[in-house]
Amino acid sequence: MENGQDSKTGLNISVKSFITAIAVIFALMVAAYVLTFLIPSGEFARTTNEAGQTVIDTAAGFHYVDAKLPFWKWLLSSFLVLTGSGSGTLIAVIIFLLVIGGAFNCLDRSGIMNSLLDSITRRYGGTRYKLLTVVILFFMAMGALVGSFEEIVPLVPIVVALAVRLGWDPITGMAMSLLAVGCGFASGVMNPFTVGVAQSLAGLPMFSGIWLRALSFVLIFCLLLFFVRRYAKSIERPVASGGIIDAGESDPAMSRAVRAFILILGIGILIILLSTVVKALQDYTMIAVALMFLLAGIIAPSLAGLKGGALGRTFLSGVKSIFPAVLMILMASSIRYTLEEAKILDTILHGAVGVAGALPKWAVILFIYLIVLVMNFFIGSGSAKAFMLIPLIVPLAQIFGISPQLCVVAFAFGDGFSNVFYPTNAALLISLGLADLSYTKWARWSLKFQLANLCLTSLILLFGLAVGY
Numbered sequence: 001m002e003n004g005q006d007s008k009t010g011l012n013i014s015v016k017s018f019i020t021a022i023a024v025i026f027a028l029m030v031a032a033y034v035l036t037f038l039i040p041s042g043e044f045a046r047t048t049n050e051a052g053q054t055v056i057d058t059a060a061g062f063h064y065v066d067a068k069l070p071f072w073k074w075l076l077s078s079f080l081v082l083t084g085s086g087s088g089t090l091i092a093v094i095i096f097l098l099v100i101g102g103a104f105n106c107l108d109r110s111g112i113m114n115s116l117l118d119s120i121t122r123r124y125g126g127t128r129y130k131l132l133t134v135v136i137l138f139f140m141a142m143g144a145l146v147g148s149f150e151e152i153v154p155l156v157p158i159v160v161a162l163a164v165r166l167g168w169d170p171i172t173g174m175a176m177s178l179l180a181v182g183c184g185f186a187s188g189v190m191n192p193f194t195v196g197v198a199q200s201l202a203g204l205p206m207f208s209g210i211w212l213r214a215l216s217f218v219l220i221f222c223l224l225l226f227f228v229r230r231y232a233k234s235i236e237r238p239v240a241s242g243g244i245i246d247a248g249e250s251d252p253a254m255s256r257a258v259r260a261f262i263l264i265l266g267i268g269i270l271i272i273l274l275s276t277v278v279k280a281l282q283d284y285t286m287i288a289v290a291l292m293f294l295l296a297g298i299i300a301p302s303l304a305g306l307k308g309g310a311l312g313r314t315f316l317s318g319v320k321s322i323f324p325a326v327l328m329i330l331m332a333s334s335i336r337y338t339l340e341e342a343k344i345l346d347t348i349l350h351g352a353v354g355v356a357g358a359l360p361k362w363a364v365i366l367f368i369y370l371i372v373l374v375m376n377f378f379i380g381s382g383s384a385k386a387f388m389l390i391p392l393i394v395p396l397a398q399i400f401g402i403s404p405q406l407c408v409v410a411f412a413f414g415d416g417f418s419n420v421f422y423p424t425n426a427a428l429l430i431s432l433g434l435a436d437l438s439y440t441k442w443a444r445w446s447l448k449f450q451l452a453n454l455c456l457t458s459l460i461l462l463f464g465l466a467v468g469y
Contacts, residue, residue: 077334103297105318143184186416257304268292372414
């Protein structure tokens with residue numbers, strides 16, 4: 001899809017993007033190992049709360065331990081991570097991506113993706129900036145109201161390919177999809193995985209204090225839309241004419257296949273939306289999305305004429321094409337494994353909390369924001385960070401007269417935005433590979449937005465403090 005010349009929409013990670021990502025992650029792996037020699041090992045005592053969740057026991061406190069990491073463990077950490085904490089989720093993400101890879105390859109080779117993109121381009125090419133606004137709003141809402149992030153990775157290559165068809169580039173497509181969902185996720189309006197968990201740990205009613213988070217959503221949406229539109233205007237080209245518009249219209253089998261794909265995709269999105277009200281679905285959302293794409297990758301291509309052995313070989317080819325992403329996931333996850341095995345994450349957190357205690361009131365809430373930003377580099381899971389951080393930062397904030405509600409907002413901000421910037425986030429690395437973008441190029445482009453957003457969200461926190469939120 002480079003420069004809009006390639007209409008291929010299959011999930012094929014480019015060699016250049018893969019090498020860049022691997023180099024960045026390996027450098028971080030080495031840095032993590034060096035930290036194990038510079039930072040002493042320590043840990044907080046942990047206890048089980050009334051809901052059966054393991055949280056930090058602030059009464060028992062922190063103590064230093066002897067837990068140096070052997071070199072061989074670091075060397076094999078990319079594989080040993082499959083035996084560590086959170087390995088079940090990691091394995092689920094890998095299987096999820098392999099299924100998506102196979103399904104998309106079938107959809108691409110059967111011509112369904114091109115037909116769908118041609119149809120959208122023909123219908124909305126004349127109002128492409130309105131479509132850009134709607135797509136950004138949709139993805140932000142998915143993150144803010146449902147807590148979707150990894151689940152939308154399968155949609156990223158579709159949006160990237162659409163952006164290229166509409167005369168923009170892969171960066172625009174990434175911003176319309178992954179960056180948008182990350183911003184929505186961080187605004188946390190009704191995000192069950194950050195705000196929901198954090199409020200329950202802080203003893204607050206679920207999704208209470210929504211007005212400030214809703215205001216944050218609107219302001220962040222306006223900022224993101226401004227950045228993306230301005231960039232899109234600067235690189236826009238005429239809308240691509242597409243290659244098979246007439247063929248798609250004249251082929252009843254292809255029309256049926258596209259309709260089947262849209263129907264199954266719609267069911268998948270509906271399941272994600274239902275997870276906000278049906279709590280039992282939240283633990284199985286990724287499985288449900290994977291199943292929907294598996295069905296879409298079999299049923300729709302079969303209707304388009306790709307059947308039997310050809311369908312199976314195409315699916316397996318797609319699975320093979322996604323294997324580089326698996327290596328990236330394992331290497332990125334090994335950084336957390338290294339720091340956990342050496343028991344220095346708690347030491348870092350202990351030191352940060354100690355620094356916060358010496359700051360003025362207005363700076364404490366911003367420092368809490370910073371603490372979460374730093375910890376998010378190592379721990380991608382919002383729920384895992386909530387169990388680790390909320391029992392510490394809420395009592396600290398209350399000493400300075402800062403409400404638990406504002407702490408939750410700071411936590412959501414710190415957890416979400418950096419997911420689409422940190423090279424330790426697996427969903428970001430995979431999406432960049434599928435969009436044929438190097439991490440360095442994405443980081444250079446998105447840095448200005450991240451800095452502007454950091455200023456905006458810091459002002460929101462100071463505003464919340466001023467009005468007694």
